[in-house]
Amino acid sequence: MTVRTRFAPSPTGMLHIGGVRTALFCWLYARRHGGIFILRVEDTDRERSTPEAVQVILDGMAWLGLDADEGPYYQTQRYGRYREVIDRWLAEGKAYHCYCTKDELEQLRNDQLARKEKPRYNGRCRHDAQPRQGITPVVRFANPQEGEVVVDDAVHGRVVFQNSELDDLIILRSDGNPTYNFCVTVDDWDMKITHVIRGDDHLNNTPRQINMLKTLGGELPTYAHLPMILGPDGAKLSKRHGAVSVLQYKEEGYLAEALLNYLARLGWSHGDQEIFTLDEMCKLFDITDVNKSAAAINPDKLSWLNQQHLMRADDARLAGELQWQLAQLEVDTSGGPDLEAVVAAQKERAKTLKDMAASSVFFFREPAWYEEKAAKKNLTPETKPHLERAHEALAGLGDWSAESIHALMQALAEQGGVGLGKIAQPIRVAVSGGSVSPPIDQTLAILGSEQVLKRLERAIAFIGS
């Protein structure tokens, strides 16, 4: 039996990291078992579904590399099929028309709540549905009234629900649109989903879906309900607390594999390992290693992981990403230096590509000013001689490589009877405008002699004035 999993988002809002984590686990599980991963867009809510939201889902999945083997399927394109099942159930008495009005239902609900009962449909139309003037009926599923439903959940274990707790849910709205629980059931059945991996919040829907699946005559898939992801403050993920579009992470300079690695470790673990390549995750992931409790997002750890992945990533690839980030800062990189060289020098000292871009601007554009504190400390009459000697020595340097620059710096320090820092730091401020940069030899090598000499002259003039 081939494993078949599906990610079934509804295009009513952002695709945020909660959804992405679910998608990731579905995808990983399929990949791990040589199965099929399906993308299905649940757009039966005509009111709130938007094409823009669909596009965000597609773009997000593409960026993350969570490629679907089938789909995307759209529920709105499967209405004929839903209709067919409903008609059959109606004919077989497994579903029935209900003429109760929204007001009546509201009333019933309030009464039950007042009596401290669980609000549920009382089944009034189940046995004697009275067609009423001007009311287009909805269709309800006739849920079994006795017995129990057992969910054998891959992460939660055995969970039992009493049918007496369930009511006859609406499967077809009066406007002709089928509803969520019904569509999911039919789709999972038709698409031969073997493993339903989704958020914890669906555990309560599962017995209803199982009852309908049994009516369909279906074999039950394996269910795996993932724990929720919470905001950094431990509260539910909301717009104020981390529920931003996944594409925003791309813009902020996170690597897809770092985000995925981070998300995988929210609920899943493999011993003490923290850093995983995509390949490793595909090989090691198993639903049995997923835990049951909700997890809060920790932005610091995401940053750290991103840096770890940045350090391990290919320079050429990163160069492309860096170029995009620099373009956002309106920095033209076409005049050099070589982006890959910059990446090599910067990638272990940046949390994100955005940070990397910000601290790399000086490679492409002469700093417009010096950081006040850095200049005050390093561009002084005392350091001026060092800068002048450095300028002179560098101007005469034949081999402009990090190695020779390093040797030259060392010689300069020795001759001056000072530490390397006394020489390097003023130069750093002179060429970068600030007190932070990659090692001075690398920095100068990348910058090129022309720029270095020019900037040194400018700094010397700055002190002199």
Add this chain to the structure above:
RNA sequence: GCUCCCAUCGUCUAGAGGCCCAGGACACAGCCCUCUCAAGGCUGGUACGGGGGUUCGAAUCCCCCUGGGAGCGCCA
């Protein structure tokens, strides 16, 4: 209110009865390395929610309590 789920450092987690007076990671502090910033190395503090059982022995099993969450929609 009813039903269901969950509960180890601040956070993510390891732990499937003795290997645990609880291990790793992020963050934090200190030290080392060092031309800055990082990276890396070392050290440190902080956790099994509470109470009952079961057992020779419980973070691990059972029960209760407490706390958190989800569902109860002609939303998904």
